[in-house]
Amino acid sequence: MTATVLVVEDEPAIQELIAYTLKQAGHQPLRADTAEDAMRLVQSALPDLVLLDWMLPGLSGIELARRLRADKRTKAIPIIMLTARADEQEKITGLEAGADDYITKPFSPRELNARVKAVLRRRAPQMTDDVVQVGGLKLDPATHRVTAAGEQVVLGPTEFRLLHFFMTHPERVHSRTQLLDRVWGDHIFVEERTVDVHIRRLRKALEPSEQDALIQTVRGQFLKPVLELTNRVWIDGSFGE
Secondary structure: OOOEEEEEEEOOHHHHHHHHHHHHOOOOOEEEEEHHHHHHHHHHHOHHHHHOOOOOOOOOOHHHHHHHOOOOOOOOOEEEEEEEOHHHHHHHHHOOOOOOEEEEEOOOHHHHHHHHHHHHHHHHHHHHOOOEEEOOOOEEEEOOOOEOOOOOEEEOOOHHHHHHHHHHOOOEOOHHHHHHHHHOOOOOOOOOOOHHHHHHHHHHHHHHHHHHHHHHEOOOOOOOOOOOOOOOEEOOOOOOO
């Protein structure tokens, strides 16, 4: 799956190398030379991951990481710090500021791709090409195929993204707003009830294989999933049965 990666780096040569490496790996890079430029980009649309240089003109990368983590809208964005600082205390400072990982310059394109993949797998698994299997369902992002007990399930693009998100985030309650942000993107403005339509389509596509029961509706904003029912996705609200 293509991930949108915000590269915050003020050295043009390094920024270009990172952007090229990300494109070769199938990702979509966004570029910012300063923390202030990065904040403006983030206000327009949330990236799937931020590659953040420590030393930036004006606001530092450390301070930007702290601000991203302090904001409810951006606190879940994975962050990888990029820096020439190699001593242990500096790394601890970066991690305490909210970074998920830390890459010391100079680094190879191979190391960069490996760390990006590892952080996405951990923090945003729906953005990876890893095959996912839950119950009798198997989803392959690379080939865009879903099978149930070996039989192919035909899904539209939005239903596929929904199912991928659900399968990589099992045993959690998801509100309509959360689904719009994580599946459609917080920069896409559609009615919340649009989610209902796609949930119904997804359930209908899964009915013949009897896998539609993996998606459960939880009524009431503060209800939590019943954990004894394993490998199910729980949705907050009324989506219809």
